[in-house]
Amino acid sequence: MRLGLLYLAGLSATSVLATAGTLPFAAYHFNQVTLYGVLANMAAVPLTAFWIMPWGVLALLLMPLGLEGLALVPMGLGIEGVLAVGAWISALPGAVLAVPAVPAAGLLAISLGGLWLALWRRSWRFAGLAPIAVGLALPWFTAQPVLLVDGEAKLVALRTSNGLTFSSTRAATFTAESWLQRAAQPRRIAMPRPGSGGRDGIACDVLGCIGAVGAFKIAIIRDAQALPEDCTSADIVVALVPVRRRCPSARLVVDRFDLWRHGAHALYLEAGTIRLDSVGRDRGIRPWAPDPAARRQQGSR
Numbered sequence: 001m002r003l004g005l006l007y008l009a010g011l012s013a014t015s016v017l018a019t020a021g022t023l024p025f026a027a028y029h030f031n032q033v034t035l036y037g038v039l040a041n042m043a044a045v046p047l048t049a050f051w052i053m054p055w056g057v058l059a060l061l062l063m064p065l066g067l068e069g070l071a072l073v074p075m076g077l078g079i080e081g082v083l084a085v086g087a088w089i090s091a092l093p094g095a096v097l098a099v100p101a102v103p104a105a106g107l108l109a110i111s112l113g114g115l116w117l118a119l120w121r122r123s124w125r126f127a128g129l130a131p132i133a134v135g136l137a138l139p140w141f142t143a144q145p146v147l148l149v150d151g152e153a154k155l156v157a158l159r160t161s162n163g164l165t166f167s168s169t170r171a172a173t174f175t176a177e178s179w180l181q182r183a184a185q186p187r188r189i190a191m192p193r194p195g196s197g198g199r200d201g202i203a204c205d206v207l208g209c210i211g212a213v214g215a216f217k218i219a220i221i222r223d224a225q226a227l228p229e230d231c232t233s234a235d236i237v238v239a240l241v242p243v244r245r246r247c248p249s250a251r252l253v254v255d256r257f258d259l260w261r262h263g264a265h266a267l268y269l270e271a272g273t274i275r276l277d278s279v280g281r282d283r284g285i286r287p288w289a290p291d292p293a294a295r296r297q298q299g300s301r
Helices: 002-030 037-065 068-089 104-119 122-140 173-182 225-229 254-261 279-283 292-300
Strands: 032-034 096-098 146-149 155-159 163-166 203-205 208-213 216-221 236-239 252-254 267-272 274-279
Touching: 002 037, 002 104, 002 122, 032 274, 037 068, 096 279, 104 122, 146 236, 155 208, 155 216, 163 173, 208 225, 216 225, 225 236, 252 274, 254 267, 254 279, 274 279
Parallel strands: 216 236, 236 252
Antiparallel strands: 032 096, 146 155, 146 267, 155 163, 203 208, 208 216, 267 274
């Protein structure tokens, strides 16, 4: 009985430490953390240690005789049991907590703080808690994009008081799921239907939508027929079609050509100023992702 309790205590302690060590990296890469990892390990680890691994060793011993199937079948049943435990735990209410996108600086601060805390043995090791706290807080203090446009000109998302609001509920499913995950938003909110009136500061018709980013009026254009009017009234023009005319009122124009050249775009509003970012600018020109304009010039020679 005592040995069993010691085993469970050690298993709990190692599970807590492993979860704490991997949590920042899971949040950085997947924008979510699991809250019931210890509970899952309490069931899955003993099953692995006392059932799956012994049968696996026996299968290796039986392989020269061609009898490994006798051990692989019960081993497979144990693996199915581990998968069933994982599916059950992940389906529990509150099993997964979505978190906003963690900046690289936040992950670096947490990693350095963790190393400082683990490597030193004197009392000053607790100074590592400060960068860990800063890294954990950064996702909630980092500027989030107020506008997102996918590189294939199929989807636009505008941030409102209710979260990201999407131009379509069906287009670019993978892209939309990625944006929702990074924003820690559970579902896709659609922009108002054409002619249905405004909602969340957005009004749409068959040609596009009009909204606001801070104090700036933004026009999201689906059809080139909206260009003559929106190019003389909007501060920011996002056109899913080519813009072949000058937009006198616009401080910023992103059109189909920009999306083709630079991929997906993100717009940030920082201290009342507009900052535009894109996949192409961050990635640069690589052998696997050459500059589209240069590629076109080479093809015309």
